[in-house]
Amino acid sequence: MTDLRATYSRGQLAKLTGVKGETIRYYEKCGLLDEPERSGGGHRIYTEDQAARLKFIRRCRELGFSISEITGLLGLADSKGQTCEQVRLTTATHLDDVQDKIKDLKKMEQTLKDLIDQCMANSSPSCPIIDVLFS
Amino acid sequence: MTDLRATYSRGQLAKLTGVKGETIRYYEKCGLLDEPERSGGGHRIYTEDQAARLKFIRRCRELGFSISEITGLLGLADSKGQTCEQVRLTTATHLDDVQDKIKDLKKMEQTLKDLIDQCMANSSPSCPIIDVLFS
DNA sequence: TATAAAACCTGTAGTAACTACAGGATCAAG
DNA sequence: CTTGATCCTGTAGTTACTACAGGTTTTATA
Numbered sequence: 443m444t445d446l447r448a449t450y451s452r453g454q455l456a457k458l459t460g461v462k463g464e465t466i467r468y469y470e471k472c473g474l475l476d477e478p479e480r481s482g483g484g485h486r487i488y489t490e491d492q493a494a495r496l497k498f499i500r501r502c503r504e505l506g507f508s509i510s511e512i513t514g515l516l517g518l519a520d521s522k523g524q525t526c527e528q529v530r531l532t533t534a535t536h537l538d539d540v541q542d543k544i545k546d547l548k549k550m551e552q553t554l555k556d557l558i559d560q561c562m563a564n565s566s567p568s569c570p571i572i573d574v575l576f577s
Numbered sequence: 578m579t580d581l582r583a584t585y586s587r588g589q590l591a592k593l594t595g596v597k598g599e600t601i602r603y604y605e606k607c608g609l610l611d612e613p614e615r616s617g618g619g620h621r622i623y624t625e626d627q628a629a630r631l632k633f634i635r636r637c638r639e640l641g642f643s644i645s646e647i648t649g650l651l652g653l654a655d656s657k658g659q660t661c662e663q664v665r666l667t668t669a670t671h672l673d674d675v676q677d678k679i680k681d682l683k684k685m686e687q688t689l690k691d692l693i694d695q696c697m698a699n700s701s702p703s704c705p706i707i708d709v710l711f712s
Numbered sequence: 713t714a715t716a717a718a719a720c721c722t723g724t725a726g727t728a729a730c731t732a733c734a735g736g737a738t739c740a741a742g
Numbered sequence: 743c744t745t746g747a748t749c750c751t752g753t754a755g756t757t758a759c760t761a762c763a764g765g766t767t768t769t770a771t772a
Contacts (some may be wrong), residue, residue: 486750554671599761619722620767
């Protein structure tokens with residue numbers, strides 16, 4: 443069986459979680475990760491719990507949550523009780539943001555496509571992309 | 578008729594182009610805008626040409642081009658000749674980037690929706706969003 | 713014309729979320 | 743016990759702005 447009391451160096455934690463070593467240090471400075479124990483020589487030593495927390499952070503980052511949103515979610519996760527609704531709300535708000543971004547990017551996409559199309563159909567010496575944007 | 582030799586103060590240019598005054602100064606520092614003439618007292622005085630250039634920059638930014646991409650496009654626009662193909666290429670590359678971003682965001686969107694759905698269907702005391710992310 | 717308010721000037725620092733050193737100490741393997 | 747890998751701290755760089763502070767100029771009003 444796996445040892446539930448396993449510990450990790452910063453590099454090992456990095457490998458385990460897929461978060462770069464320097465980024466781990468950054469998360470500590472931000473307050474996302476608690477300061478870990480240290481070895482006699484001052485090297486960081488992480489526990490399983492801290493590894494789990496870091497994995498959570500990584501997943502949230504992949505989903506586009508900001509550091510401060512994650513701070514909020516972790517706070518909610520730490521405080522037991524009537525928090526599910528708040529977590530759902532944070533997530534829903536974030537979903538709205540993501541959907542807005544998608545809308546904006548799609549508009550951009552269409553405009554860029556149009557520009558390229560105009561360029562393809564072009565035979566004059568000037569560049570239609572530049573022309574359109576420069577007027 | 579409009580005076581083609583009209584000039585603008587920084588604030589007037591900001592109003593005209595929709596680019597904030599401080600941002601105009603920043604674009605100058607970046608080399609996107611040439612240093613304008615100055616009044617006796619040192620205030621910047623912009624010409625119509627510079628206004629047109631700034632509008633171009635603003636449109637490019639709205640389409641998500643980076644400062645350095647815009648520098649490239651402006652360089653191409655300034656050099657006459659066989660540049661249309663290069664402009665099209667820059668634009669196409671940028672379009673790819675935009676489409677990649679859309680793909681990523683849609684994945685995020687779906688995952689966030691799933692999390693929220695799980696939360697809605699939940700009746701246990703713990704929060705399924707936290708649970709899913711924390712494992 | 714005198715004054716006051718608005719706009720402008722420079723330079724610097726802050727924002728988000730990292731990334732990348734430099735210069736040195738510690739750890740793990742052989 | 744040596745050596746190479748990893749780790750330490752602190753600082754600076756990245757992108758595209760934004761926001762001062764402290765002072766000067768311009769413009770509008772009386």
